[in-house]
Amino acid sequence: MSLSQEREKQKGSKSHYILVTSDPYLASSEKLGSAYVLTKKRMRKALWDIYDRTSFKDKIQSGDRVCFYVAGAKSMQGNIIGYATVADVTKRIQKTPEHVEYFLATPVKQLKLRDVQEIEPINFREKFFTLKMSEGINTKKWGAVLMGGVRRLSSEDWKKLGLH
Numbered sequence: 001m002s003l004s005q006e007r008e009k010q011k012g013s014k015s016h017y018i019l020v021t022s023d024p025y026l027a028s029s030e031k032l033g034s035a036y037v038l039t040k041k042r043m044r045k046a047l048w049d050i051y052d053r054t055s056f057k058d059k060i061q062s063g064d065r066v067c068f069y070v071a072g073a074k075s076m077q078g079n080i081i082g083y084a085t086v087a088d089v090t091k092r093i094q095k096t097p098e099h100v101e102y103f104l105a106t107p108v109k110q111l112k113l114r115d116v117q118e119i120e121p122i123n124f125r126e127k128f129f130t131l132k133m134s135e136g137i138n139t140k141k142w143g144a145v146l147m148g149g150v151r152r153l154s155s156e157d158w159k160k161l162g163l164h
Contacts, residue, residue: 015064016153016163017056018080019048020146023072024102033102035072036081041098043068043082046116049093049107055148057109062088066111067153067163069124071146079121083163084113122161131157 021039023032042048048066050057060066067083070076093107128134128142132154145151153161 015059015061016155016158017060017064017066018069018146018151018153019066020069020071020149020151023074024104027101027103032072032074034074036070036074036076038098038102039068039070039081040118041096043084043113043116043118045096046084046087046113047094047096048111048113049098049104050089050109050111051105051149052108053105053148054150056150056152059152060086060089060111060150062086065158065163066113067158067161069146071143076121078123078125080119080124080161080163081121082116082118084116086111087114088112117164119163124161127161131160133157 021035021042023035024038025031026033050060064086065083066086067080069080070078088111090110090112091108093110098104125142128145133145133151134142
């Protein structure tokens with residue numbers, strides 16, 4: 001984090017992130033489940049798992065804003081379907097039914113969420129090249145930007161996406 005970003009954070013300014021869910025493997029078979037279904041479950045529980053290799057896992061803080069992107073190849077893929085505020089970041093992992101239902105890595109942290117809002121889906125790909133985060137990105141490889149589970153969004157990009 002740059003010095004100016006540190007100062008902005010210290011002034012109480014909050015960061016914005018896009019949380020990405022890919023199609024998970026079902027624990028009961030070798031079939032893929034739906035990223036959309038898993039995202040909706042996480043939104044309903046207001047609890048989001050963060051894994052060891054997740055980008056920005058040590059940067060997300062209470063008060064930060066997050067939105068939920070559905071990746072994968074199944075229903076609603078390519079859309080942002082909601083947003084929330086991070087209430088707390090904890091290392092105390094609360095087991096949920098998803099830990100049994102899906103073959104997921106063991107989380108190292110969990111985001112406790114508040115003010116979770118489901119929204120009309122926003123087609124992220126259609127808006128991507130209007131965003132600051134797209135600068136210098138190859139148009140054919142744009143999806144690589146979302147690898148790693150979490151990506152930071154500027155306040156400007158958050159507003160351009162129509163998020164509140």
